[in-house]
Amino acid sequence: MSRRIGNTRLGLWIAFSAALYAPVVWGAASGSFPQSSSNYQSMSDEDRAKAAYNSALGLLKDGDAFDANAAKATGDEQTKAQKKARKAYERARKKFQDATTYTPQLAEAWNGVGYTQRKLGSYVAALAAYEQALRLKPGYPEALEYRGEAYLGLNRVAEAKQTYLDLFSSNRNLSNTFLTSMRGWVQSRRQSPDGVDAATLSELEKWIEERSQIAGQTAAMTRAGAPASWQ
Numbered sequence: 001m002s003r004r005i006g007n008t009r010l011g012l013w014i015a016f017s018a019a020l021y022a023p024v025v026w027g028a029a030s031g032s033f034p035q036s037s038s039n040y041q042s043m044s045d046e047d048r049a050k051a052a053y054n055s056a057l058g059l060l061k062d063g064d065a066f067d068a069n070a071a072k073a074t075g076d077e078q079t080k081a082q083k084k085a086r087k088a089y090e091r092a093r094k095k096f097q098d099a100t101t102y103t104p105q106l107a108e109a110w111n112g113v114g115y116t117q118r119k120l121g122s123y124v125a126a127l128a129a130y131e132q133a134l135r136l137k138p139g140y141p142e143a144l145e146y147r148g149e150a151y152l153g154l155n156r157v158a159e160a161k162q163t164y165l166d167l168f169s170s171n172r173n174l175s176n177t178f179l180t181s182m183r184g185w186v187q188s189r190r191q192s193p194d195g196v197d198a199a200t201l202s203e204l205e206k207w208i209e210e211r212s213q214i215a216g217q218t219a220a221m222t223r224a225g226a227p228a229s230w231q
Contacts, residue, residue: 049102053109056095060112063088063119089119107137115146123153141171145178152185155196157204160185164211176215182208 043051066085070078093116099109114129130147134140148163160182167175186205189196 045102049099049106049109052095052098052102053106053112056092056099056109056112056116059088059092059095060116063092063116067119086120089116092116093120105136107133107140107143110136111140111143111146114143114150118146118150118153121153123150126150127154139170141167141174144170145174148178149181152181155189155194157196157200161204161207168211168215172215179208179212179215 063085066081066088070081070085073081093113096109096112096116099106100113103109110129110133114126114133117123117126117129127147127150130143130150133143134147137143144163144167148160148167151157151159151163164175164178164182167178182204186201186208189201193201
């Protein structure tokens with residue numbers, strides 16, 4: 001599932017304490033940090049986690065850019081872009097994991113671990129990371145949507161449906177995003193079933209269209225001033 005390239009929505013800030021409620025900047029493309037420097041050695045675990053998280057975001061941005069290039073390329077160029085994307089995601093995963101080691105309560109870093117695991121095809125590991133993010137930050141919208149992406153990667157249709165319903169009641173934009181992902185998954189599985197039977201795909205396709213109609217009707221009612229339970 002390689003969509004929404006360049007829009008990971010992992011969050012451009014981290015909150016360790018009241019003093020750290022501030023935007024963070026993208027890390028350098030190299031993802032490097034002078035770990036041997038005296039400044040680094042004197043840093044607190046919270047500051048080390050922040051540095052690792054920032055660096056991971058920069059690497060993630062690179063990975064998504066390479067992934068986007070791979071989606072548009074063919075042949076050797078596609079292969080090269082895929083390799084570059086994988087390398088960036090692997091390095092980003094390590095940085096996110098470092099951040100969770102220094103500050104285990106950082107839900108955003110666990111979400112980043114899940115995102116990179118999923119991009120690398122490790123869906124079960126991604127689910128575990130998303131679950132940890134959600135334990136730390138119940139209802140975390142991005143983690144819910146990304147967990148749904150992992151469910152799709154594992155062909156867990158029932159959980160994917162429930163993900164959409166949960167998002168529909170809490171975050172309309174992400175529910176729309178995830179419905180688009182579900183459509184893409186159906187199309188992908190029609191080309192390469194990977195153990196999913198045609199009846200399941202047809203049933204889900206029908207369900208998606210029904211939910212899309214309901215979403216459109218609800219949006220129209222809300223624009224007209226009627227109350228909406230999902231707001």
